Amino acid sequence: MTKLVRGFRDILAPQSDYFTEIESAARRVFKLAGADEIRIPTVELKELFVKSTGDTTDIVQKEMYSFEDAGGRTLALRPEGTPGVVRAYIENNFAANSPVQKLFYIGNMFRAERPQAGRYREFEQIGLEYIGSAAPAADAETILILKDIVTAFGIKNYSVKINSLGCPECRPAYKQELVKYLKKDFDALCDKCKERLERNPLRVLDCKIDGPRIAANAPKQKLCATCVEHFEEVKNLLNGRIDYTVDENLVRGLDYYTRTVFEFQAGDGAQNAIAGGGRYDGLVKSMGGPQVPAVGFAMGVERAIAARGEIAPKTENKIFVISLDKTCNAKAFEIMYSLRVKNICADGGLFDKNLKTQLKAADKAGAAYALLLGPDELAKNIFTLRDFKTGSQKEIKFENIYTEVKSLL
Numbered sequence: 001m002t003k004l005v006r007g008f009r010d011i012l013a014p015q016s017d018y019f020t021e022i023e024s025a026a027r028r029v030f031k032l033a034g035a036d037e038i039r040i041p042t043v044e045l046k047e048l049f050v051k052s053t054g055d056t057t058d059i060v061q062k063e064m065y066s067f068e069d070a071g072g073r074t075l076a077l078r079p080e081g082t083p084g085v086v087r088a089y090i091e092n093n094f095a096a097n098s099p100v101q102k103l104f105y106i107g108n109m110f111r112a113e114r115p116q117a118g119r120y121r122e123f124e125q126i127g128l129e130y131i132g133s134a135a136p137a138a139d140a141e142t143i144l145i146l147k148d149i150v151t152a153f154g155i156k157n158y159s160v161k162i163n164s165l166g167c168p169e170c171r172p173a174y175k176q177e178l179v180k181y182l183k184k185d186f187d188a189l190c191d192k193c194k195e196r197l198e199r200n201p202l203r204v205l206d207c208k209i210d211g212p213r214i215a216a217n218a219p220k221q222k223l224c225a226t227c228v229e230h231f232e233e234v235k236n237l238l239n240g241r242i243d244y245t246v247d248e249n250l251v252r253g254l255d256y257y258t259r260t261v262f263e264f265q266a267g268d269g270a271q272n273a274i275a276g277g278g279r280y281d282g283l284v285k286s287m288g289g290p291q292v293p294a295v296g297f298a299m300g301v302e303r304a305i306a307a308r309g310e311i312a313p314k315t316e317n318k319i320f321v322i323s324l325d326k327t328c329n330a331k332a333f334e335i336m337y338s339l340r341v342k343n344i345c346a347d348g349g350l351f352d353k354n355l356k357t358q359l360k361a362a363d364k365a366g367a368a369y370a371l372l373l374g375p376d377e378l379a380k381n382i383f384t385l386r387d388f389k390t391g392s393q394k395e396i397k398f399e400n401i402y403t404e405v406k407s408l409l
């Protein structure tokens with residue numbers, strides 16, 4: 001038998017119901033905020049991610065599923081949604097026609113990470129890219145939209161961390177200062193941080209191993225006046241609307257961020273980020289578009305579901321249709337199907353099985369009632385309705401089935 005690929009999963013009910021639930025909650029919140037859905041392809045040219053996600057990131061360095069297609073192009077399965085959305089923004093010429101866009105997406109992402117709890121090779125993200133506004137209000141709104149989705153889905157225990165990474169004016173000097181500081185005790189760094197020092201020194205600050213030790217004494221980011229003003233305004237707009245803490249060591253793992261970054265965290269495991277995002281004012285331009293500021297987030301759906309806990313979704317009251325004889329099958333089928341057409345959840349149709357098996361199936365399916373049709377009933381133009389909860393039975397005339405069933409559910 002050919003088995004599932006390691007790191008990939010089948011998502012079965014009721015898990016699959018939780019996915020639908022969070023997606024519906026998100027769609028509703030996005031629509032209230034005036035966001036439009038964008039559906040971007042799963043596959044892009046690999047260079048898109050190298051240029052945008054960033055070639056210093058773990059994602060590009062070692063986690064991309066890339067391959068050559070028959071035409072000799074090097075493609076990659078998308079590891080995140082932001083690059084594709086920005087590419088679409090540029091290619092569809094939004095900047096000239098309608099520069100401010102709130103674009104949301106729901107889709108699967110692929111990262112060849114070491115599989116472990118909360119870390120999958122294929123996972124779903126619900127994301128928003130708010131492109132075209134440099135205002136602190138856009139940062140605050142983005143964070144609050146994420147909060148509204150988290151709340152609508154029913155996640156209660158989570159914390160929100162925010163930080164400002166500065167801009168091209170103030171960050172390079174800080175980076176230099178930090179590298180100088182870290183080099184003083186280079187040998188004490190973990191292997192990953194030794195690499196990070198070259199590629200992305202800020203990430204040493206949120207390393208799970210070295211971070212806490214380093215961050216306590218390392219030089220702190222000194223934001224320029226405009227970045228300070230921006231960050232203060234973001235905080236003012238968030239105050240009273242969401243509980244958050246400023247974490248000066250929150251740096252995030254992607255290259256494109258400027259100024260505000262944030263993470264929603266639940267639990268204290270290694271994979272505790274249920275969502276993350278931030279401002280990326282330089283990305284549209286660096287990908288070949290005009291200078292357009294932007295901010296966005298992506299939420300990991302699997303992690304959000306784990307954070308909420310498995311609350312069984314409300315199931316619809318179900319009718320199970322049972323036929324007791326070949327001569328009754330056509331009528332039983334007709335009723336089952338006509339109930340569905342009238343928006344009633346009607347299951348059944350296992351007419352080649354005996355009564356006992358059909359009743360067992362009804363029980364497994366969680367049906368509240370069964371409609372039974374045998375030759376006696378057929379002769380009298382009735383169904384027998386069995387209430388599984390009380391065990392009671394009653395007869396219903398064919399012509400009254402819909403109204404009777406409707407009144408029960």
Ligand code: HAM
Nearest residue numbers: 080082119120123273274275276277278296297298300
């Ligand atoms: P990210 O932090 O790489 O950001 O991913 C966002 C979220 O996706 C994480 O917080 C986590 O919940 C989930 N996630 C990431 N990797 C995995 C995995 N292997 N298995 C399960 N869940 C995972 C981004 O992707 C940015 N595009 C966010 C953004 C949008 N920034 C601006 N706009």
